[in-house]
Amino acid sequence: MPTAPTQIRIDIDTKKAANELFSELGMDMSEAVNIFLRQCIMRGGLPFSVSVPEYSHDLLEAAQEAKRITRDPSITGYDDMDSLKKALER
Template identity: 70%
Template sequence: MSTVPTQIRIDADVKKQANELFSELGLDMSGAVNIFLKQCVLRGGIPFKVEVPQYSKELLDAASEARRISRNPDIAGYTSMEDLKKALEE
């Protein structure tokens, strides 16, 4: 099997995360991309569902509230479970 060099542009953070994952799996980026491309050819398309996630309004509202709370300096934060337990008991 002959190989050819190929260049692709990838988001730096996604590349870092993918390299960490592939390393845990005993793969490098080239090997992982080859597996993906072989699966595309074998299946005659992308080998997984590509879709935009549809989150419920409740989940989106909860995420928005969590962001708001995390950015509010007036809301107490805790660095240990013991501190949180003490605050809850007060």
């Protein structure tokens, strides 16, 4: 069957992770995309459901706080459990 070259734009990190996964599965990006497209055609749509996840208000607030903490240089971090335990005991 003749093939047609196709270009798509993919985030660099996504492409790298996908290539690593496909390599473990014994295929390359082109083969994986072809499988995806064939599944779309067979099913008459995407081969998985697409929806916006609904997260609880508490979870979203916790995620925002975690993001703030990771970016705040005044928050002390710990490299191992022993350091954390010593700080908690103070």
